Structures are given as C-alpha cells and as structure tokens.
Amino acid sequence: MSGARPRTLTGPSSRHPLGFYPAYRSDPLTLFYEQAVAHRGSVRLRLANQHVHLLVDPDHIDQVLVTGAAKYRKGISYQSLNHLLGPGLLTSGGELWKRQRALIKPVFGRRHVDAEIPLMVACGQRMLERLDARAAEGAPFDLVPEVMGFAADVVCRAVMGAEIDGILPQIEDDVRDGVDWVMRHMAAPIQLPPGLPTPANRRFRGVLARLHRVVDDVIAGNRDTEGEQAHSLLARLLAARDDAGHAMDDEQLRHEVLTFLLAGHETTGGALAWTVYELCRNPAVLARVRDEIDTTLSVTAIENALPALESTGRCVDEAMRLHPPAWAFSRTAIEPDSFDTFDLEPGAIVVISPFVNHRFPDFWESPLTFDPERFTRERARARPPFRYFPFGWGAHLCVGQHMALVEVRVGLAMLLSRYDIELVNGLRVRENPEISNTPDPVLVRLTRRQHAAPAEDSLAEAAR
Ligand code: HEM
Structure with a gap:
C-alpha cells in the first residue's frame, strides 16, 4: 500500500x-x-x-x-x-483490556453461571407476581418493560448480590437515564465533551454520582466480607488474581460492575422479548416449545432441565437472528x-x-x-x-453469552408455563435500535393457563 x-x-x-x-x-x-x-x-x-x-x-x-x-x-x-x-471490559483496549479479560472471563464460566439459576428463577417469580396482577386485570399492556425488569433484577443481583434489595428501582432508573444520555451523545454529529455545563450534562453527572455511590458502597461491603464464601459475581471478581497475583482495585471494579449492569440488561431483556414476540406470531412453533417445556419440567428440576430444552433454545437463536439485540458494533x-x-x-x-x-x-x-x-x-x-x-466474534466475544442464554430460557420457560399470551398489536412491532435493539412495544394480553402446568412446581422448587 x-x-x-x-x-x-x-x-x-x-x-x-x-x-x-x-x-x-x-x-x-x-x-x-x-x-x-x-x-x-x-x-x-x-x-x-x-x-x-x-x-x-x-x-x-x-x-x-x-x-x-x-x-x-x-x-x-x-x-x-x-x-x-469508564474503561471497563466493554470500552477499554490494549493491555488493560487483556488483563481484565483474563480476570473476568472465568467469573462468567458455565459452572458459576449455572449456579445462578435459582437466583434467576427467583427473579422470574417476582416477574410472574407482577404479571399475575396484569392477567387478572385482563387489559392489554406492553410486555417489554416487564421482561426488562426481570433482566435488570437478574443482572443486578447476580453481579452485586442481595445488598441492593431496596435500591434496585433507583439503579434501574439511573442506568436507563445514563443510557439515554449516551444515545444522544453517540448520535450527535459533533460529540461535545460531557463537562460542558448543559442541563443534560448536569443531569448526567447526577446520574453518574448516584451510580458510583451505590456501586462503591456495594464494593466496600463486599471487601468487608472478603474471604467468606463468594456468591455474587462481584465477590468472585474481588477474589480474582492475575498471573502476577494482583487483584483489581476498587475503581476498576466500579467500571466493570457498571459495564455488566449495562451490557447484561437490555440485551438479554431484548432477546427474551423478541423470542416471546416471534413465538406469538408462530403458534405452531409455540405449541411445540410449550409442550417441550411442560414435558421436561414435569420430570426434571429447572437447574438440570435447560440442556433438554432444545426446541426452546433454537427459538431463542432464531429470534436473535432476526432481531439481534447487539445490532451493530464498531x-x-x-x-x-x-x-x-x-x-x-x-x-x-x-x-x-x-x-x-x-x-x-x-x-x-x-x-x-x-x-x-x-x-x-x-x-x-x-x-x-x-x-x-449475535454475541460478536474473536477476542471480544461476549463474556456474558452463556449467562444470557440461560437467563432467556429460564424467563421463557416461566412465562410459557404460566400464561397463554395473546399479541394484541397486530403482527408487526417496531425495531428500536438504541444501544441494543428492543421491540417497541409488544402489547399482549395474558391469561393464566387453565390447568396449572406441571412445570410450575419444578420452577417453584428451584427458587427455594
Ligand atoms: C442476549 C444478550 C447479549 C448480547 C446479544 C450480547 C452481545 C455482545 C456482543 C455482540 C459483544 C461484542 C462487542 C464487540 O465486539 O465490540 C459483547 C461483548 C460484551 N458483553 Fe455481551 N451480550 C449479551 C449479554 C451480556 C451479558 C449478560 C453480559 C454480562 C453480564 C455481557 C457483557 C459483555 C462484555 C463485558 C463484553 C465485552 C467483551 C470484550 O470486549 O472482551 N453481555 N456482547
């Protein structure tokens, strides 16, 4: 050249x-x-x-x-x-990325993620409690915020542990506001520095300050109990050491925790919402999937059932083909x-x-x-x-891939074993390509299934 x-x-x-x-x-x-x-x-x-x-x-x-x-x-x-x-795994490069990738990848290994299935089921049950009320009302509503709530619940608790119980809605709001600011910044033809004192930038700095406070408190709490049995991803990150025996400092941990909250929330919620949407549009496939879920969960606890949910898994793959949540990267x-x-x-x-x-x-x-x-x-x-x-390719392949696929199947199994879902906004919904591509909206009416599906007992058992 x-x-x-x-x-x-x-x-x-x-x-x-x-x-x-x-x-x-x-x-x-x-x-x-x-x-x-x-x-x-x-x-x-x-x-x-x-x-x-x-x-x-x-x-x-x-x-x-x-x-x-x-x-x-x-x-x-x-x-x-x-x-x-900040420079977490998603945004960093060079030596910092390489070191962080080596520390973080094992934390998202299959064994650790599969150990989170009961937590995912518990989050799913909170979603079902909210949806039961919707089903009782009988009016159509947008399913997307509900499944996004489920995905936020899972990622916040899996990453930070139970400490965040009372503050989860605030975290969700702040992450959403932060993402809105990022979207506007990304889309602007000229990207002005966030330090400029515009009203939007001032609000953004408020969001950042609150998120940092929450995450820093949770990190400090985990440091106090370091050495005890590590349950959350954060606790495992605290325990992780690189080849030279070094751990992550608190600032780097903050970047990584924020990264997981963002990268693991709307992407996974979007995958679940798109799968439900496509199944509603394809009743014959839906019947097959539901049959598989009912049959499998009637004999196997959900922790062990996911590999058998092959048809279900294929539907998730196909929904992510037509509607990849990470629609582009640069x-x-x-x-x-x-x-x-x-x-x-x-x-x-x-x-x-x-x-x-x-x-x-x-x-x-x-x-x-x-x-x-x-x-x-x-x-x-x-x-x-x-x-x-859908999860990228090469050295930056998504570290959360297994977690996302497990979570979507858990969420889907819980929704389909509990409800008949009727799509009420016709056959087309809009793709909404922001940081991730989510459907907008998926208006549904839910009916509790007539005969309690055998699957439900297994799901309730797993959450205990
Ligand atoms: C359906 C859900 C998900 C989809 C479609 C998805 C998609 C992707 C894609 C396409 C990339 C590669 C980006 C690039 O090469 O520039 C990526 C990277 C990443 N994802 Fe995911 N993701 C999902 C869920 C998650 C979850 C649950 C987490 C963690 C809790 C996560 C954390 C990350 C991180 C940290 C990276 C950066 C990896 C690196 O650069 O080394 N993702 N994801």
Missing part, C-alpha cells in the same frame, strides 16, 4: 449535505440493510462529516475481528459509552490495512452489523422467515462463519 493512492470502499453518494446521516438517525437498521443488499456486501456510507465502512463480506469481517484485529481498537460508539462506564483502524478491493487508513470507522448479516439474502434462504430449524445442531455446525454472530 505504501506510496500508492489508497483504494476506497465503494458506496452510494448522497446529495444531502449531511449524507446519509438523516436516514441513519431515523432508521439505521433499514439504511444499513438496504445499502448492503444494494451493494451485494460491504459498503461505504457518508454520515455527516465521517465515512462509515459497513463490512458485510465474511473475509472483511474476519480480517477486522480475527486475523488483523491488532490493527483496530473498539470504535466510536464505545467512546460515548466510556463516559458512562471498530476504528489504528494502522493502515489492506483488503481485496479497498484500503483503510488509520482513523477509518468500521461498523459490523449482526442485523445485516443475519438477514443478508446471499447467506440465508428466506431470510425474513422465522424458522428455528435453521439451528439444529447439524445445520448450525455446517454454517460458514459470519452468517450468525
């Missing part, structure tokens, strides 16, 4: 002074999808004063996430998030890089979108049809790379 003029990734031009920025603001999913399809793959788009390289071709993505990953750092969207989270080139037909200069912005690849017509037959049988073990194994990657 040296000396030669860099080759540019091709893309459509726009006469609008802000390029495709207005389209991006109003509907980024459609913009990315339609442009990728029109270009049969990777495409360059101008959004206001910057060009975005939307990579779709598997070879291009492989180069950025795997073979040439050292030439990239986490991208522009993560800079806005950094104001909320990288910035820190060194020049050369691809088959184009080059990237340092500073180039790369976007990789599971939403686009999961629906890309060259990769999938009938891409817009909900068909969980795509995810039988044989078919999933035979699938070439970068067709399906």
Whole structure:
C-alpha cells in the first residue's frame, strides 16, 4: 500500500449535505440493510462529516475481528459509552483490556453461571407476581418493560448480590437515564465533551454520582466480607488474581460492575422479548416449545432441565437472528490495512452489523422467515462463519453469552408455563435500535393457563 493512492470502499453518494446521516438517525437498521443488499456486501456510507465502512463480506469481517484485529481498537460508539462506564471490559483496549479479560472471563464460566439459576428463577417469580396482577386485570399492556425488569433484577443481583434489595428501582432508573444520555451523545454529529455545563450534562453527572455511590458502597461491603464464601459475581471478581497475583482495585471494579449492569440488561431483556414476540406470531412453533417445556419440567428440576430444552433454545437463536439485540458494533483502524478491493487508513470507522448479516439474502434462504430449524445442531455446525454472530466474534466475544442464554430460557420457560399470551398489536412491532435493539412495544394480553402446568412446581422448587 505504501506510496500508492489508497483504494476506497465503494458506496452510494448522497446529495444531502449531511449524507446519509438523516436516514441513519431515523432508521439505521433499514439504511444499513438496504445499502448492503444494494451493494451485494460491504459498503461505504457518508454520515455527516465521517465515512462509515459497513463490512458485510465474511473475509472483511474476519480480517477486522480475527486475523488483523491488532490493527483496530473498539470504535466510536464505545467512546460515548466510556463516559458512562469508564474503561471497563466493554470500552477499554490494549493491555488493560487483556488483563481484565483474563480476570473476568472465568467469573462468567458455565459452572458459576449455572449456579445462578435459582437466583434467576427467583427473579422470574417476582416477574410472574407482577404479571399475575396484569392477567387478572385482563387489559392489554406492553410486555417489554416487564421482561426488562426481570433482566435488570437478574443482572443486578447476580453481579452485586442481595445488598441492593431496596435500591434496585433507583439503579434501574439511573442506568436507563445514563443510557439515554449516551444515545444522544453517540448520535450527535459533533460529540461535545460531557463537562460542558448543559442541563443534560448536569443531569448526567447526577446520574453518574448516584451510580458510583451505590456501586462503591456495594464494593466496600463486599471487601468487608472478603474471604467468606463468594456468591455474587462481584465477590468472585474481588477474589480474582492475575498471573502476577494482583487483584483489581476498587475503581476498576466500579467500571466493570457498571459495564455488566449495562451490557447484561437490555440485551438479554431484548432477546427474551423478541423470542416471546416471534413465538406469538408462530403458534405452531409455540405449541411445540410449550409442550417441550411442560414435558421436561414435569420430570426434571429447572437447574438440570435447560440442556433438554432444545426446541426452546433454537427459538431463542432464531429470534436473535432476526432481531439481534447487539445490532451493530464498531471498530476504528489504528494502522493502515489492506483488503481485496479497498484500503483503510488509520482513523477509518468500521461498523459490523449482526442485523445485516443475519438477514443478508446471499447467506440465508428466506431470510425474513422465522424458522428455528435453521439451528439444529447439524445445520448450525455446517454454517460458514459470519452468517450468525449475535454475541460478536474473536477476542471480544461476549463474556456474558452463556449467562444470557440461560437467563432467556429460564424467563421463557416461566412465562410459557404460566400464561397463554395473546399479541394484541397486530403482527408487526417496531425495531428500536438504541444501544441494543428492543421491540417497541409488544402489547399482549395474558391469561393464566387453565390447568396449572406441571412445570410450575419444578420452577417453584428451584427458587427455594
Ligand atoms: C442476549 C444478550 C447479549 C448480547 C446479544 C450480547 C452481545 C455482545 C456482543 C455482540 C459483544 C461484542 C462487542 C464487540 O465486539 O465490540 C459483547 C461483548 C460484551 N458483553 Fe455481551 N451480550 C449479551 C449479554 C451480556 C451479558 C449478560 C453480559 C454480562 C453480564 C455481557 C457483557 C459483555 C462484555 C463485558 C463484553 C465485552 C467483551 C470484550 O470486549 O472482551 N453481555 N456482547
């Protein structure tokens, strides 16, 4: 590449002074999808004063996430998030990320996550108590805030332990307000520093101060009881040591705790909400899944039942194909890089979108049809790379993947064994692509099932 003029990734031009920025603001999913399809793959788009390289071709993505990953750092969207989270695992890079990843990954290992299933079931029962009241009213309501509440309950308690009982609603509100600020910051054509004394920035600093206080108190409480049996993820993080025998300091722990609260909340709630939505639209699949749940839980406690819920798992996979909660993520080139037909200069912005690849017509037959049988073990194994990657790929693969998949199946099993769910806002809901892509809204009417499902006893048993 040296000396030669860099080759540019091709893309459509726009006469609008802000390029495709207005389209991006109003509907980024459609913009990315339609442009990728029109270009049969990777495409360059101008959004206001910057060009975005939307990579779709598997070879291009492989180069950025795997073979040439050292030439990239986490991208522009993560800079806005950094104001909320600080340099935790999601936003940091380089040596800090490497060290933290090695410390954190084992904490999310299967054994530890599976030990949290009773906690997830207890959170599910709190959700059912709220939903029982809704079912008794008989009026339609939006299911999304309810499942988001469940996901927030799980992640807060799993990460921080029982200490947060009385303050959970405040934490949820603050995380939501923090995310709103990040969204506005991310979407602005010019990103102003959060230190500017605007009303929104002042509110944001208030949110940050409250979140820091809560998290710091919980960390201090855990330090006092360090050495006792470690139950929460935080307690395990406190106990974690790197190769040199060093532990995380309190500030780093705060970044990580905030990261988990954010990364593990709306993503997982969104996956659950989308799965319920797709099942309601596909009654034959719903009947099969419910049958599997009822049959399995009638003979097996839920802690051990999840591997047997294969049909259920395939529906979650397929819902996350059509509606990946992490709909896109970004990288910035820190060194020049050369691809088959184009080059990237340092500073180039790369976007990789599971939403686009999961629906890309060259990769999938009938891409817009909900068909969980795509995810039988044989078919999933035979699938070439970068067709399906809801949890990312390569070194930054989501650490919470197993936790999320377990949690969604627990939530789904509890909802379906308790209620008949009727979708009342027709067949289409809006994708709402913020930091994660959540459905907006999923209006439902719930009816308690006539015959108490055998599954319920097993669920109640697990929560005890
Ligand atoms: C359905 C739920 C979830 C989805 C779809 C999801 C998706 C993703 C994706 C796509 C990435 C990679 C981002 C990139 O490469 O830039 C990621 C990373 C990450 N996720 Fe998740 N996630 C989910 C749940 C969770 C949960 C439950 C947690 C923790 C409680 C979590 C924590 C993280 C962290 C810390 C990273 C950064 C990993 C790294 O850079 O080393 N996620 N997630």
